[in-house]
Amino acid sequence: MTDHYETLGVARDAGQDEIKKAYRRLARELHPDVNPSADAAERFKDVTHAYDVLGDAQSRAEYDRGPQPGMSGFGFGDIFEQFFGGGGRGQGPRPRRQPGQDSLLRVDLELGDVVFGVHRELRVQTAVLCSTCDGACTAPGTREERCTMCGGSGHVQRQVRSLLGNVVTSQPCQVCQGHGTVIPSPCPTCAGHGRVRAERTIPVDIPAGVDTGLRIQLPGQGEVGEAGGPAGTLYLEVNVKHHDVFSRSGDDLLGTLEVSMPDAALGTRTTVEAIDGPVDVEVKPGVQSGDVITIGGRGVTRLRGAGRGDLRLGVHVVTPTRLDRRSEELLRELRERTKAPAPSLGEFKQGLFAKMRDRLRL
Template sequence: MADHYEVLGVERDASPEDIKKAYRRLARQLHPDVNPSPEAAEQFKLVTHAYDVLSDADQRRAYDMGGETGSPFGGAGFGGFSDIFDTFFGGGGGSRARARSRRERGQDALVRVTLDLADVVFGAHRDLEVDTAVLCETCQGSCCQPGTAPVTCDICHGTGHIQRTVRSLIGNVVTQQPCASCQGYGTTIPYPCATCQGQGRVRSRRTVSVDIPAGVETGLRLQLPGSGEVGPAGGPNGDLYLEVTVAPHDIFSRDGDDLLATLEISMPDAVLGTTTLIDALDGPVELELRAGVQSGDVLTIKGRGVSPLRGSGRGDLRIGVHVLTPSRLDAKERALIEEFARKSKAPEPQLAQFHQGLFARLRDRFRNG
């Protein structure tokens, strides 16, 4: 008879935990379901018998004193089958998988919303219509007709699984599979709710109130935990995701937390300077134009931009100046301009650095100013 310690590959002073680990490792290699060779089957019997002896304190003590307990081919040789079950089927000798719950978490939902630029600057409140699954008001998620309840499955007796025992050369092998009668729930519903057909939920349109923070931008998704679909059998709600699209504005554009705009002024205002009112998104604001302002100059109005998504304060409103040159003059206006040109001694036209138009210059000024 082979030495049990050598069969398991452990020292004679090995702890019970070391013996158990060694047995599990060998069982995974030699079990007939994994290794069908005759040699593996014979070795598996020896490993199982060695474990039966060494895992029992009294039998191990007797074996260490020179005695032998049982045989790998006798009835006692399969006393350790509970560990085989634990190794290959995830439970102890007397354990079973639990019945699964009908209640499950609901799916997440996605809603797209289009905002104006003013909503981005200051934040907005929206009441959104969402078409999702909601709790069935008739059965309140029980899935049963009112006055009835689920009953224990008479096939699996509430376990949700069926055990099957198959005889083999090494003994009885027990497997578990979901009960086909109750689909693994352990209960059946003899009288399903007529409103939801036994699902515990129905589809419906509902209103979700959302406070959208300032500073959002196109493509951003806001998460509203617990505002998605209710789960089967009244399970917890999933989440609602709000995907933002910001509509273009006729006048203003956004650059980070700043707002950009172009101000068209007359040539006399550019020469002499003036003060004007700018219609910002949150009301009029006074802007002073110095005398001699040039096309492409960028004027900044502090604190009239976008509120950041995280943090405090606001960005700036940056105004790019565009001086309008008159294209139609009457004789008197032309004479005045000519007189001005003679007295101002304006320089002759000359080449300067190439620019891709006024708006390219404004863009560069916006970025660098």
């Protein structure tokens, strides 16, 4: 605890006039208008506080009494501090080296990227280790020095008068910011922080099967901490962009296969271009709109597990809208030959509407 008599530079038996003269002399020397240094400002506060205690006869008498008998060396103010907090008794200096913060980066992927996975070189703006001081925060050839204000403890203690008596408080030292050391010559590159802002290129292998909203965790790829502290975690938030032909449902790929009315009636074989290349498709005779043709193993690679999902093609039978006279004659003849019934209300079929919903999802 700071000795107020020592702060004012007077003996313990000094008279009130001597205490007042000592305060005025020091106040003129340390006042911020006369001495703008940070050290002078801190001492000015200490001197003013010391005079507040010793300049009043009653508070000086309480201060002189100090710890009371039977209290094992602790005054009432010390007990108050223990229960209500003094901010630093028994604490050491605050480490200058701190862990870095985590970062979040959005990554846009094509649908094809998630089928088999993709390698990306990501460029990010982040905090990196200062190459000049290597995180030491000091200029080359210099080092940190012990703080003379707190003696390296990182905290300063003050005795404050209150209704409960003298309360001893402990606060972080304002000169060293609680670190216990000061940096007389900060690194010119990082200004004493041990890190700088820079652009980094991070190679990333994005696994197959990821989907929008999933976060990939990269420990140690976030921001470097103060004074070269360990880097945080970089989180990559995946966003799969819209595809004009295919959409995704779990590990399956969904698409629409447009089939002409004759091919739907007679059946046909065709080849379509899937995400990963051509695939043969068989359209069976009599296929209806809403039917689904499944090609196994041509979907998305499973994120957890082996194999791939399926490619599911919803059939859309295309009815011709422009017919020449001969085509109309043939269709009329077909209608007569197949004895096609006239349109009418039939039995309600839930499955039909399920197919319609599936079609809308495609």
